Amino acid sequence: MPVSAVDLPFREQAEFFRRKLNLPTEAWTDIYSREHDWAFVVAGANRDALVSDFRTAVEKVVANGGTLQDFRRDFDEIVTRHGWSYNGGRNWRSRVIYETNLNSSYMAGRYQQLLAVREDRPYWQYLHSDAVEQPRPHHEAWHGMILRWDDPWWQHHFPPGGWGCQCRVIALSEADLVRMGRTVDTAPPIEWEDREIGQRSPGGPRTVRVPQGIDPGFERIPGRSRLDSAVPPERPTPLIRGSAGGPGVPNLRPLDALPPPRVSPVGLLPDGLSGEEYAEIFLNEFGATLQQPGTFTDAIGERLVIGRELFTTRRTGELKADKAGRGKYMRILAQALREPDEIYARMEWHEAQSKAVVRRRYVTQLLLPDGDETALAVFELGPDGWTGVTTFSPRDMDINDLRVGVRLYRRED
Numbered sequence: 360m361p362v363s364a365v366d367l368p369f370r371e372q373a374e375f376f377r378r379k380l381n382l383p384t385e386a387w388t389d390i391y392s393r394e395h396d397w398a399f400v401v402a403g404a405n406r407d408a409l410v411s412d413f414r415t416a417v418e419k420v421v422a423n424g425g426t427l428q429d430f431r432r433d434f435d436e437i438v439t440r441h442g443w444s445y446n447g448g449r450n451w452r453s454r455v456i457y458e459t460n461l462n463s464s465y466m467a468g469r470y471q472q473l474l475a476v477r478e479d480r481p482y483w484q485y486l487h488s489d490a491v492e493q494p495r496p497h498h499e500a501w502h503g504m505i506l507r508w509d510d511p512w513w514q515h516h517f518p519p520g521g522w523g524c525q526c527r528v529i530a531l532s533e534a535d536l537v538r539m540g541r542t543v544d545t546a547p548p549i550e551w552e553d554r555e556i557g558q559r560s561p562g563g564p565r566t567v568r569v570p571q572g573i574d575p576g577f578e579r580i581p582g583r584s585r586l587d588s589a590v591p592p593e594r595p596t597p598l599i600r601g602s603a604g605g606p607g608v609p610n611l612r613p614l615d616a617l618p619p620p621r622v623s624p625v626g627l628l629p630d631g632l633s634g635e636e637y638a639e640i641f642l643n644e645f646g647a648t649l650q651q652p653g654t655f656t657d658a659i660g661e662r663l664v665i666g667r668e669l670f671t672t673r674r675t676g677e678l679k680a681d682k683a684g685r686g687k688y689m690r691i692l693a694q695a696l697r698e699p700d701e702i703y704a705r706m707e708w709h710e711a712q713s714k715a716v717v718r719r720r721y722v723t724q725l726l727l728p729d730g731d732e733t734a735l736a737v738f739e740l741g742p743d744g745w746t747g748v749t750t751f752s753p754r755d756m757d758i759n760d761l762r763v764g765v766r767l768y769r770r771e772d
Contacts, residue, residue: 371468375582376421381410388557392576396584403445412437417460430457462519467582473530474654477508477646480530488525497572498526504544509648512546521574586652590668594744613762618700618770620733623725625690634678637686638670644693659768688749695723695736705764716742
């Protein structure tokens with residue numbers, strides 16, 4: 360990937376970098392792997408003012424573009440002003456700071472873009488850059504390889520794969536593969552190796568396991584942990600109700616009827632599947648997998664992040680997709696989110712926060728394909744998490760109790 364002022368800056372890249380927090384460190388191993396998605400560090404820069412000045416210099420390049428020579432002018436001025444003593448020569452040290460931050464933020468933004476078009480362009484191709492001075496044999500061997508976006512291989516090999524790596528990934532469609540006369544490749548086996556790092560760290564050296572061909576600290580997808588953290592947790596009490604109300608919290612109810620039920624394109628899942636299987640089926644409805652989160656744009660244009668964390672116990676990491684026997688209703692619940700009859704924005708008083716919070720509620724009524732039984736599915740999402748229910752024979756209840764708030768969307772009959 361050529362590093363230039365012309366092709367680097369773009370919105371996703373700038374936003375990724377902007378959200379980082381400055382963190383003084385003694386050594387590059389003070390933070391590791393996914394922690395770099397959240398922190399801006401310069402190895403050995405252990406004073407707040409020094410880190411802040413480097414942050415400003417790098418962010419200027421990320422936001423506006425700039426060459427290595429431009430950055431080196433700022434680098435020299437910062438080093439002189441702070442009297443910073445660093446390891447390595449000036450040209451090497453400035454290049455590492457410049458290229459590592461630009462390449463990682465570029466690929467983090469690129470990852471977001473690739474996920475956004477994965478339904479139309481589901482195949483990712485690994486491209487090695489001839490611009491690197493010392494090419495890595497493994498990276499050269501991966502050049503041109505085409506894998507589906509959700510192939511587990513990407514979890515540990517999405518570039519950059521090391522210091523100075525300028526490899527990149529492009530998205531391809533079915534038509535692209537036909538035009539190229541290509542098919543999807545089989546990912547090479549991952550061969551792990553133990554590497555010792557942190558010899559200069561105050562905490563001493565330690566051993567990490569990385570795939571062959573990947574430098575320690577780069578065995579991850581840049582920006583991936585940002586998506587993981589954006590997946591809403593399940594609310595502790597999965598209670599769907601009208602509204603708790605509260606001071607200054609008006610809730611409206613529609614006067615017209617819910618659109619008539621459609622015949623559902625999906626039915627109930629069989630009993631006895633594992634929690635992983637139930638969760639995978641739900642996630643696949645949104646182009647996500649247990650290994651890879653995905654983004655989904657709902658009927659009103661809101662973007663949601665969908666991933667395994669929807670069904671994960673945060674404390675233990677245990678999957679709970681089949682909690683209380685709900686696993687067989689997963690496709691019905693997903694249908695409420697994918698193709699709702701109505702969407703509401705409603706306000707509820709949050710006792711713990713002592714304030715009103717806004718939740719989006721997705722309501723849909725479906726006629727099961729294998730009979731005349733009707734299901735009502737509700738999926739609700741708020742700043743404190745999500746909850747969902749599927750109820751059968753809704754004629755036995757007042758559906759309007761669930762149609763509460765400002766209606767943002769209604770399916771045409």
